[in-house]
């Protein structure tokens with residue numbers, strides 16, 4: 001999988017060189033490139049924003065730098081499948097585990113990190129003439145920019161790319177993988193500060209343990225996220 005990120009804070013993504021994704025990058029499973037939007041400006045101050053037409057507070061990201069950055073990142077002659085360009089936005093489709101699973105099968109993802117009051121609307125319109133474009137929301141709150149959202153999405157997507165996580169089994173019993181929240185987990189010691197591990201987990205009866213864990217998932221989901229039981 002090829003990942004490109006366009007941002008005015010490229011150093012924000014240095015952390016992707018370590019941990020799981022660092023290993024996936026070194027093994028060639030994931031090919032990541034970060035692009036500084038300011039490298040596509042031509043004035044002395046490397047300006048990426050300007051005042052909004054129609055007035056109002058704040059600044060809007062200029063279309064020209066985005067156009068030139070995406071000229072470089074998007075294939076000129078999209079022979080194969082068109083890349084998918086994702087812009088984090090409060091106005092986007094909500095990011096879910098199902099979306100992460102779907103996106104983990106893409107060959108080429110491009111992430112555009114907005115800042116200020118947003119990106120000039122024509123960037124989305126023009127990019128849609130040469131790639132698939134999707135606005136994606138992490139939730140109903142506002143961040144100062146797309147970088148944090150992109151980091152979260154890359155982690156959620158990257159760990160689903162075959163080979164990135166050592167034991168694929170560990171991806172199954174997870175919150176949201178089977179539509180339910182995960183069961184509570186325990187490890188040694190069997191008793192800690194007067195708190196004991198549920199005896200069923202020490203019984204060695206794997207059928208009963210699986211049943212208990214499923215019951216815990218349903219009970220926790222009903223209590224914390226009843227909306228997940230409706231779908």
Ligand SMILES: COC(=O)COc1cccc(COC(=O)c2cn[nH]c2)c1
Pocket residue numbers: 087088089090091113114115116117118119120135136137138139140141142143144145146147149
């Ligand atoms: C139309 O989209 C744009 O112009 C993108 O521009 C911006 C501007 C500021 C902040 C962000 C980051 O996204 C969020 O705040 C966000 C995503 N999920 N929940 C909150 C993006």
